[in-house]
Amino acid sequence: MGELKLFGTSTSMFSIRVEWALKFKGIEYEYIGEDLTNKSPLLLKYNPVHKKIPVLLHNGKPIAESLVILEYIEETWKVNPLLPEDPYEKAKARFWAKFIDEKCFSSVRSILISHGEEQEKAVESALETLKILDEEIKGKKFFGGESIGYLDLVASCISHWLPVFGECSGVNLLSAERFPSLYAWSENFTKVDAIKEKLPPREQLVARLSARRKSQLAAAENK
Numbered sequence: 018m019g020e021l022k023l024f025g026t027s028t029s030m031f032s033i034r035v036e037w038a039l040k041f042k043g044i045e046y047e048y049i050g051e052d053l054t055n056k057s058p059l060l061l062k063y064n065p066v067h068k069k070i071p072v073l074l075h076n077g078k079p080i081a082e083s084l085v086i087l088e089y090i091e092e093t094w095k096v097n098p099l100l101p102e103d104p105y106e107k108a109k110a111r112f113w114a115k116f117i118d119e120k121c122f123s124s125v126r127s128i129l130i131s132h133g134e135e136q137e138k139a140v141e142s143a144l145e146t147l148k149i150l151d152e153e154i155k156g157k158k159f160f161g162g163e164s165i166g167y168l169d170l171v172a173s174c175i176s177h178w179l180p181v182f183g184e185c186s187g188v189n190l191l192s193a194e195r196f197p198s199l200y201a202w203s204e205n206f207t208k209v210d211a212i213k214e215k216l217p218p219r220e221q222l223v224a225r226l227s228a229r230r231k232s233q234l235a236a237a238e239n240k
Contacts, residue, residue, distance in 0.1 A: 019076040021046040024060050026053060028217045028225050030178050031083040032071035034170040036215050038090050041165070042097045084114055087167060099167040113153065113160070114171040121146040122174050129186045129226060130233035140188055144195075150175070151196040158205055169206055176203040177216050185226045 023039070023046050025032025039046055051060055051070050063079035064072045073080045073089065080089050091100050101107050124146055127139035150172070154160055160168035175191065183189040193200040206212060 020074070021076075022049055022074040023047070024049045024051050024057075024063065024072040024074070025070045026051050028222055029070060030174045033215050033217070034083055034173055035071045035073065035086050035090070037170050037173075037212065038087050038099060038167075040211055040215070041099065042090065042094050044090070044094055084118065084171070087170065091167065099170070101161065101166070110161070110166070110168045113150075113168055116146070117150070117168075117171050117174065121150065125174070125179060125182050125190070128188050128190075129182050129230050131237075132234060136186070136188070140190070143190055147175070147190060147196055147199060151199040154202045155198040157198075157202075159202065165206065165209060165212070169202075172202075173206070173212075175199065176206045177219075178222065179203075181219060181222045181226055184223060185230050 021039075021044065023032065023035060025035065025048065027033075027050065036048070049057075049059070051057060053070070056068060060070065060072060061068055063074060064070075064081045067081060069081070071081075071083055071086060073086045075089075075093070080086050087099070091098065100110055121143065124139050124143035128136055128143060131139055159165050160172060179191050180189070183191070191200060191203065207216065
């Protein structure tokens, strides 16, 4: 296997999804925690383009961006596959992963850092994407079927993080009444022991995201 290191932060859904993938495959690695307010020279060296976590360092070679890292892990370590074997199902999983990161999470993040009319538009967009995902997961325990896979790890932003975004922004999006299938998936996902072990404490997330909202709104008012 060689040397394997992961640069991440304990509250980032993007680095935690990589940790889950490594855990499900039984891969040992060294975790290097990053302070994103004071990024280490190594992080800037290994991800000079985006200067973000997560970064996976395998035998001195850096891989950045969580979706790219997940696929690298899948292709490098074949044990306990996270992606479907069927090419069509695999392509679908990749499509929905991109949809979650680029459409769903983007809308939710906009809710956190906005207010008024701008926030109302972000809420409308987020509800639309969540409705689509609710239909996609309907009738299934997990996105891949009966066991957790690649797409479940990507969708983790909906399970543990979305309720915190709601608490900090005053907009609660996920409920059993509004999105019954997605809510049931979230409950199933967060009850799995391997998942629970890496979930950051809710109060820690609330503090971090509340501070971010306050900072972003203040910056917007000062423009």
